Amino acid sequence: MPDEAPDPAAGQRAGAMTGKVVVLGVTGGIAAYKAVSVCRMLVDAGCHVVPVMTRDARRFVGEATFSALASEPVMKSLWGEPDAIPHTRLGRRADLVVVAPATARFIGSYANGISDGLLLATVMATRAPVVVCPAMHTEMWEHPAVQENLEVLARRGVHVVSPEPGRLAGGDEGFGRLAEPGRIVDCVLGLLAGDHSKAGDHSKAGDHSKAGDHSKAGDHSKAGASLSGVHVLVSAGGTREAVDAVRVLTNRSSGKQGHAIAEAASLRGARVTLVTTTDRSVPHGIEVVRVESAAQMEKALLERSISAQVVVMAAAVADFRPKAAFEGKLHRSDGLPEILLEPTPDILMELSRSRRPGQLLVGFAAETEKVAERAKLKLLAKGVDLMVANDVSAPGAGFDADTNQVLLIDAAGSVEEIPLASKHAVAEAVLDKVARLMGPGRAPGQG
Template identity: 60%
Template sequence: MLAGKRVVLGVTGGVAAYKAVEVCRRLVDAGAHVIPVLTEGATRFVGEVTFSALASEPAQTSLWHERDPIPHTRLGQSADVIVVAPATARVIAAYAHGLSDDLLTATLLATRAPVVVAPAMHTEMWEHPAVQDNLAVLAGRGVHIVDPEEGRLAGGDVGAGRLAAPEAVVAAVVAAVAVPDLAGLSVLVTAGGTREPIDPVRFIGNRSSGKQGHALADEAVARGAKVTLVTAADRPVAGGVDVVPVTTAAEMEHAVLARSDAADVVVMAAAVADFRPVTPAPDKLKKSDGVPAITLEATTDILVALAGRKPPGQTLVGFAAETSEVRASPPTS
């Protein structure tokens, strides 16, 4: 997804700096040429050796470099995209106000490449008007902001300000450099494995992770499509995707059929149960009552239902998992 792209990865001084190691690894896995730039603050939280070992070039930490007299312009001019993850309140303020007192902030001013900023800080800092105003300035200049999540923060606090998941940061980088060749198209994607209740605590499920459907949604939104993801998987997805969470095959059927007519492309990457218990028990089945006899019934084949009502011009894509060898059908004229 990022093959051949030069990505400057800015890392700043917050506890979430350790998560930037994972962002670095994922960028490299996506084919990017990654150049880490660490602030002095970042080096208090993570070692530059770790980034040098994982990235495509050694990590850089200083404007004053013997072998490279003007490192910030070389980095800024040659970058296809710059991502700062995590971004401290300080670096966000410096960037918004045009300050350039270290290698990272100087590089941010010396580029015309797209920039992605993923803030991370304590809730009080995140909600401070100074931080929000600075982010609004950056967003107004076209900087891509990856909002932090709510969750556990350093010191045991819980609230908004936790760095977005590495997958979401990488998805924003992909979106920032993508060519919008799907602009104007409406894409509906399904993902994950449905769960059919046996009783309130047990279900029949399958091994689908939802990775493929979420990756397809990420890619489609990065390429400019309007994307709806009907998903049974609890995993991150790129900003801008309209997410419809579902659990059972019946919920997925209802959510998909309510939206499919308006879609130009429907990609059924979900693993939808073929069978479900006819009558889920209202209370937990007790072991002491013996092995239950569970009667199953077929679920609706959503792909067949979609094919039966496919509007002209719609592209419908289905997947099927097989455990035995499947021979390709001979071509028909």
């Protein structure tokens, strides 16, 4: 069994999805072992999991493991299953298909409509949402063929759970590691939870008579309240301010929470622009702007906020920066440098001042004490609609952790406590609150 990190969101997921049929596709990548955890977490959440393994996946993990943990024995082939037409039957039964890990080969075949195997034929035959979780070495991940194939899939409405940086096979480090099972499961359960029209969809699933339906195949229900048609602008990460040619002043922000919000908003159908200081990968369909300093972030945000209905300022912007960066590299032999600091632009304040009518502005407050009190003061001072306040000194919360624990404080004074949960779950809670605050009177386009 793979190592399993404690999963703080497990309790929240338990039994939530009674009877939802999830087809779990496993392809032949080194990360196939992690699909065992995905399988178990989905079963624990109450899903009826049908595992489908490719031939090469079975070289990595024995089918007996999945057959024992899933709700049904492993399915492997278009030929020789008890059902004579297994792919269409499976495609229609599925409430959702998730492929984890998804190899470059699978992604390429799927993008090109090649259905030479049970799993590929099933994703081609289904009208249920499909979630693809790529995993591969960095070189393969960065290959234009893989990126273009994923773009094609994302355009068609396939949900892509992007890989992460970290340890890869053969001792390598880099980008391309399968997303953590908890993140994959959160995405699956989020989509299933938002899928209110599913009963009706089942009867329509087999109705291929309308050619136009194919374009709708990607219009799957989104997790939580829909943000379809809303432009959401999100900032993420800690800014870096140059001291000299090689050194920077920065902070401990990892950008994980901002990226999680951008991903969650995109899954809800929003048009998302993410301004980030990190080099984290960003799922297809999200416009990403990479910046470094507070000044660059301010420019990027102010330019793009003009069209945004929601602005989420999750980035940790430096409060001070060196007045001028030293030329070249400072050396120890030069003696101690005198670094004069000056304030950086107050981006949240600028966004508040320049905001368009009806635009909803969300700020973040990272505090180490008197969290609610300070966050309320910041909300008033900056004139924002919602403040997400977190105690960055609390265990498991704040910078670089995969989990967070926040207070959602709105301008009317309401305080909602979101207990320790994955940053993706916190992102969903923030967006639920945003959707409630937008309300019918602040619907997109009415600003």
